[in-house]
Amino acid sequence: MQLLPLLASLAGGLLIGAAALALLALSGRVAGVSGIIGGLLPPRRGDLDWRLAYLVGMLGGGLLLNAWVGLPTTVPVSRTALIVSGLLVGFGTRLGNGCTSGHGVCGLGRGSPRSFAAVVTFMGVAFVTVFVTRHILGGI
Amino acid sequence: MRSILIAFGCGLVFALGLGLSGLVDPARVLAFLDLTGDWEPNLMLVLGGAVAVYALGARQVLTWPRPWDGLRFQLPTRRSLDQRLLLGAALFGVGWGLAGLCPGPALVDLAAGSADIVLFVTAMLSGMALFSVFNRFAPER
Secondary structure: OOHHHHHHHHHHHHHHHHHHHHHHHHHOOOOOHHHHHHOOOOOOOOOOHHHHHHHHHHHHHHHHHHHHOOOOOOOOOOHHHHHHHHHHHHHHHHHOOOOHHHHHHHHHHOOOHHHHHHHHHHHHHHHHHHHHHHHHOOOO | OHHHHHHHHHHHHHHHHHHHHOOOOHHHHHHHHOOOOOOOOHHHHHHHHHHHHHHHHHHHHOOOOOOOOOOOOOOOOOOOOOHHHHHHHHHHHHHHHHHOOOHHHHHHHHHHOOHHHHHHHHHHHHHHHHHHHHHHHOOOO
């Protein structure tokens, strides 16, 4: 195991936690990306600007990353898999009230039993999904 | 204005954290999820590090009477486990395992404007919109 990627992952994780904590301390809000997007579909009056600002901030961070180190441009699966995956991620995170950030970082960080159950479920199912697609189906 | 600047800044730093952590790369996420393959354990540190910082800080912050810029903390109040939570998490798990992308990293990757990511994000937003329609007919009790 190389040390540099390991330290980068740890530092990235600390930064993610700090940013989510800052939103809680400053605005009192949960930094759950699926919830922040989902709250715009449909948009509600008086609840629009901070959501848009957060998402624009994320895109701005993406632009900086792309300029500094480059962002990945390909996903190593077929287009059909990408579409099915996107639909499931979108519908599933809304039905389950959260994704890796809302349940994973903020929910686990607050010791929420619902988030713990959600994280165990989505990680477990994701492990099984990758096992099936890679080692039983031989790639999608 | 202040609330907009706060949200913008937090979103930006959150994205930089995702970039530094490696979570923006679907190939690496899939390698992390591939327990029986060439497993990449590093990404466990991302979640571990993020949860540790948040847990330590939130314990302090939630003793405040209110957030710095706001009247109250807006936290989820439901406590019980239900079918929607578990079914939703399971569907999300299948989707995450199929392509290695979850909402945050997908949005950050969108900044590079590649066809793969645009396709994924379009499908993801469609899935969320479908949920909004579904939720109108079968609202949460």
